[in-house]
Amino acid sequence: MSASDRVQRLREEIERHNEAYYCHDAPLVSDAEYDRLLAQLAALEAAHPELLSADSPTQRVGAAPLPEFAALAHATPMLSLNNAFADDEVAAFDRRVREALANDDESEIRYSAEPKFDGLAVSLIYADGRLLRGATRGDGSTGEDVTGNLRTLRSIPLRLRGDDWPAMLDVRGEVLMLRGDFAQLNERQREKGEKEFVNPRNAAAGSLRQLDPRITATRPLRFFAYGVGVATGVALPATHFELLDRLVAWGFPVARERRRVSGLAGLLAYYADIGRQRAALPYAIDGVVYKVDDLAAQARLGFVSRAPRFALAHKFAAEEAVTELLEISVQVGRTGALTPVARLKPVFVGGVTVINATLHNEDEIRRKDVRIGDTVVVRRAGDVIPEVVRVLVDQRPAAARRFSMPENCPVCGSRVVRSDDESGGKGVAAVARCSGGLYCPAQRKQALLHFASRRAMDIEGLGDKLVEQLVDNAIVRTPADLYQLGLVALAKLDRLAEKSAGNILAAIEKSKRTTLARFIYALGIRNVGEATARDLARHFGCLEGLLAADEVALQQVPDVGPTVAQCIRQFCSEAHNRTVIEQLRAAGVSWSESEPAVSSAGAVAGKVFVLTGALPSLTRDDAGRLIVAAGGKVTSAVSKKTDFVVAGADAGSKLEKAQQLGVAVLDEGQLLALLQAGAEAAAQ
Numbered sequence: 001m002s003a004s005d006r007v008q009r010l011r012e013e014i015e016r017h018n019e020a021y022y023c024h025d026a027p028l029v030s031d032a033e034y035d036r037l038l039a040q041l042a043a044l045e046a047a048h049p050e051l052l053s054a055d056s057p058t059q060r061v062g063a064a065p066l067p068e069f070a071a072l073a074h075a076t077p078m079l080s081l082n083n084a085f086a087d088d089e090v091a092a093f094d095r096r097v098r099e100a101l102a103n104d105d106e107s108e109i110r111y112s113a114e115p116k117f118d119g120l121a122v123s124l125i126y127a128d129g130r131l132l133r134g135a136t137r138g139d140g141s142t143g144e145d146v147t148g149n150l151r152t153l154r155s156i157p158l159r160l161r162g163d164d165w166p167a168m169l170d171v172r173g174e175v176l177m178l179r180g181d182f183a184q185l186n187e188r189q190r191e192k193g194e195k196e197f198v199n200p201r202n203a204a205a206g207s208l209r210q211l212d213p214r215i216t217a218t219r220p221l222r223f224f225a226y227g228v229g230v231a232t233g234v235a236l237p238a239t240h241f242e243l244l245d246r247l248v249a250w251g252f253p254v255a256r257e258r259r260r261v262s263g264l265a266g267l268l269a270y271y272a273d274i275g276r277q278r279a280a281l282p283y284a285i286d287g288v289v290y291k292v293d294d295l296a297a298q299a300r301l302g303f304v305s306r307a308p309r310f311a312l313a314h315k316f317a318a319e320e321a322v323t324e325l326l327e328i329s330v331q332v333g334r335t336g337a338l339t340p341v342a343r344l345k346p347v348f349v350g351g352v353t354v355i356n357a358t359l360h361n362e363d364e365i366r367r368k369d370v371r372i373g374d375t376v377v378v379r380r381a382g383d384v385i386p387e388v389v390r391v392l393v394d395q396r397p398a399a400a401r402r403f404s405m406p407e408n409c410p411v412c413g414s415r416v417v418r419s420d421d422e423s424g425g426k427g428v429a430a431v432a433r434c435s436g437g438l439y440c441p442a443q444r445k446q447a448l449l450h451f452a453s454r455r456a457m458d459i460e461g462l463g464d465k466l467v468e469q470l471v472d473n474a475i476v477r478t479p480a481d482l483y484q485l486g487l488v489a490l491a492k493l494d495r496l497a498e499k500s501a502g503n504i505l506a507a508i509e510k511s512k513r514t515t516l517a518r519f520i521y522a523l524g525i526r527n528v529g530e531a532t533a534r535d536l537a538r539h540f541g542c543l544e545g546l547l548a549a550d551e552v553a554l555q556q557v558p559d560v561g562p563t564v565a566q567c568i569r570q571f572c573s574e575a576h577n578r579t580v581i582e583q584l585r586a587a588g589v590s591w592s593e594s595e596p597a598v599s600s601a602g603a604v605a606g607k608v609f610v611l612t613g614a615l616p617s618l619t620r621d622d623a624g625r626l627i628v629a630a631g632g633k634v635t636s637a638v639s640k641k642t643d644f645v646v647a648g649a650d651a652g653s654k655l656e657k658a659q660q661l662g663v664a665v666l667d668e669g670q671l672l673a674l675l676q677a678g679a680e681a682a683a684q
């Protein structure tokens with residue numbers, strides 16, 4: 001293809017993206033991809049100056065205003081900024097400024113440094129201190145009149161404060177949406193079944209460019225001022241930094257993070273500092289902006305076609321990039337949850353090369369309609385795991401394939417089951433899990449630690465480090481293997497002296513005598529905690545009864561609902577788990593078949609207790625055991641069903657809740673008295 005054809009193609013493609021981005025607030029590609037295309041075009045035009053034309057996207061700002069809005073001509077143009085990504089580009093900028101201002105090399109330039117807001121630029125015209133008109137940037141010389149919409153923003157003063165303002169003032173600044181507000185807006189849009197926005201910038205632009213200001217009024221938009229276009233009638237300060245102070249005095253919000261810095265070192269230090277704060281800032285920024293602070297010097301430096309010479313945008317590495325999704329594979333986590341992971345064509349994003357990105361779960365894949373072979377937008381922000389944000393559907397190849405979760409665990413082959421799950425703040429989502437909890441290598445360490453924990457089989461000394469070594473050296477695969485361990489194998493492990501190896505073997509041996517409740521709890525069945533395990537043990541009396549029970553039978557047990565019943569059923573019907581249970585029993589793990597009869601006559605029997613705070617002499621576990629032995633029940637959350645809250649020192653929200661609900665509150669002494677009374681009643 002000839003250079004002229006390539007230039008033509010690129011211009012058409014870029015114009016298409018400009019229209020989608022600036023006119024419809026719905027970009028088709030990531031900013032990084034767009035910037036790449038623009039850089040390609042600029043490079044071609046530089047190599048072939050004869051192809052350069054004034055209407056090239058490299059020479060213009062933004063896009064023409066939409067005809068739906070009245071056009072508003074800017075008295076002084078609203079320009080873009082020259083961009084830099086690398087430090088040496090910043091050094092070149094600083095050098096150019098010094099040369100143009102004929103500074104000798106000794107004195108450093110003073111700059112005003114500010115965050116680069118990722119929103120959209122507007123101009124606000126004040127006449128005699130009152131907001132007269134407001135417009136978008138448009139193509140730089142003509143914008144869209146959005147006065148009515150801008151009036152709905154609380155952060156834009158309708159009247160200027162003080163009385164030293166210019167008779168005519170053109171304030172330049174950015175309209176944006178705070179990240180928290182953006183997330184909430186998208187949540188609402190999703191609930192209403194309306195279009196979600198790709199990012200805060202597009203949400204802000206789409207919200208401001210509404211034909212009906214009443215809609216804009218419902219959108220959480222903010223304004224931050226960063227400059228002045230025109231000011232008549234009063235003398236302005238000598239520096240940009242002081243001009244920002246003046247804007248504050250007139251009632252405008254400006255960036256709190258702005259600083260005055262000197263020379264190249266000052267610029268780069270500021271860039272690094274804001275880069276560290278970036279993820280914690282309430283608004284999205286895509287870099288920082290450096291401006292020569294001295295306003296007279298700014299005027300001398302002037303402008304090139306589409307940007308001032310006195311300013312530079314130093315951008316952060318793109319947090320989003322576009323790449324190809326080659327395959328979807330499945331990872332099994334410590335708790336058995338299956339996570340689909342996108343295998344990507346390597347792409348540079350957020351400062352590193354990314355080859356995998358999470359797809360979270362099957363619902364997310366369906367919601368985003370991600371298919372194998374798709375071109376996708378990948379985001380990596382801060383230290384967050386890279387994720388697939390969305391698909392560029394118009395680039396989908398015919399051969400793209402849908403993904404479905406495997407029926408069997410890719411690690412151990414056990415059946416995969418789906419259950420509703422609270423997944424970290426994202427609400428309820430159907431999570432696919434491997435049901436081979438006792439057998440699955442992916443879940444081994446977790447399962448063993450739980451099995452050995454104090455309230456389960458109580459194997460003293462079998463902690464994190466040891467489990468790690470036992471599993472990594474393939475000495476132990478399932479809890480049943482623990483009972484086959486010998487001194488020789490154990491003593492070979494790092495840092496384990498013969499004596500402590502002996503202690504651990506003794507602890508393992510001792511754990512063989514247990515109770516049914518502990519054993520059930522030790523199995524680590526999802527949603528079966530200590531209290532439920534106890535209820536199950538009491539209800540069925542023997543393990544065989546539990547293993548044989550169907551979901552209906554399981555729901556006869558107090559507090560066992562459909563979800564818990566289903567979890568138990570799935571666990572017990574997985575053949576791999578049954579094998580491990582048989583091996584455990586064969587190794588000698590045992591309990592007396594009917595649990596010790598519980599007293600039921602006392603004041604405590606059948607009552608529901610919640611323990612909170614530190615008791616003076618009993619540990620919380622001891623108190624719990626005493627209550628259970630007396631036939632009571634211990635739960636963790638206070639509700640209307642709670643009979644007593646036992647509160648010690650530093651009791652917090654649970655005590656408050658009890659007081660709200662009018663639940664009786666006991667101290668340790670009162671609890672012991674109640675237990676005593678219960679025991680006496682039971683003895684009669």
Ligand SMILES: NC(=O)c1ccc[n+]([C@@H]2O[C@H](COP(=O)([O-])OP(=O)(O)OC[C@H]3O[C@@H](n4cnc5c(N)ncnc54)[C@H](O)[C@@H]3O)[C@@H](O)[C@H]2O)c1
Pocket residue numbers: 017018020021022027028029030031032034035061062079080081083114115116117118119120121122137173174226286289313
């Ligand atoms: N994804 C797409 O399809 C697509 C299409 C077009 C443009 N874009 C993106 O838009 C951007 C280019 O647009 P641009 O020409 O507005 O350039 P720009 O956003 O890189 O820089 C100029 C703008 O910076 C803003 N700004 C923020 N903080 C500022 C501050 N403190 N002082 C001065 N100005 C500040 C102003 O709004 C100004 O108009 C690029 O990031 C590009 O990737 C993307």
Ligand SMILES: [Zn+2]
Pocket residue numbers: 332409410411412413414434435436440441442
């Ligand atoms: Zn598995």
